[in-house]
Amino acid sequence: MKGIILAGGTGSRLYPLTKVTNKHLLPVGNKPMIYHPIEKLIEVGIQEILIVTGTDHMGDVVNLLGSGKDFGCKFTYKVQDEAGGIAQALGLAENFAGDEPVIVILGDNIFEATLQKAVDNYPGSGSQILIQEVHDPQRYGVAELNGDNVISIEEKPDNPKSNYAVTGIYFYDANVFECIKTLKPSGRGELEITDVNNFYIQNGKMKSSVLEGWWTDAGTPESYKHANKLVQGG
DSSP states (O other), X not given: OEEEEEOOSOOGGGTTTTSSSOGGGSEETTEETTHHHHHHHHTTTOOEEEEEEESTTHHHHHHHHTTSXXXXXXXXXXXEOSOXXXXXXXXXXXXXXXXXOEEEEETTEEXXXXXXXXXXXXXXXXXXXXXXXXXXXXXXEEEEEETTEEEEEEESOSSOSOSEEEEEEEXXXXXXXXXXXXXXXXXXXXXXXXXXXXXXXXXXXEEEEEOOSOEEXXXXXXXXXXXXHHHTTO
């Protein structure tokens, strides 16, 4: 299994903090944001990690992370030339992944628990998404469940079918890349990860695993501040 961290985007919601740097290089606690997902992958034995980021700050990302030697892993880098969506960014990983399944983490996801339980649960085929029970599911993509099978995901629903939010942590087999090639851009001109997930759901091949402990993104001023508090034990 290989790891993929999606660290593109303009970080516009965190402007002006992101005027001169990629948001994933901003500090969360006492280390750059991107260190957090990297360390979560390494602690479950992932040694090959692809970092996908944009053109503006690729040099800064490479200068920070290097080859991976300091982390005990090997980094590969891909550039997403334009804002084409999460699924488009994931599609850049096809040659890197080969026939192996991948763990995909959105680079602004900060969470407490190890991924070991999810790794142990994943059979290496189909898809598995990590979910977490939240008190305000209307703010998230919400998973409708039948046992641990995901039967639908609804984005920011007025009437959620569960309290389980979809985190930005996904497991996919190699079929994900064939799926991405068939996608059409959404109304905002991007290839959406929701469409990828729906492909697996429609084929009855999406499972869920509950992420324990705290979890947040760090992509808005409020959530960025919250992430720092959580990491520092606040």
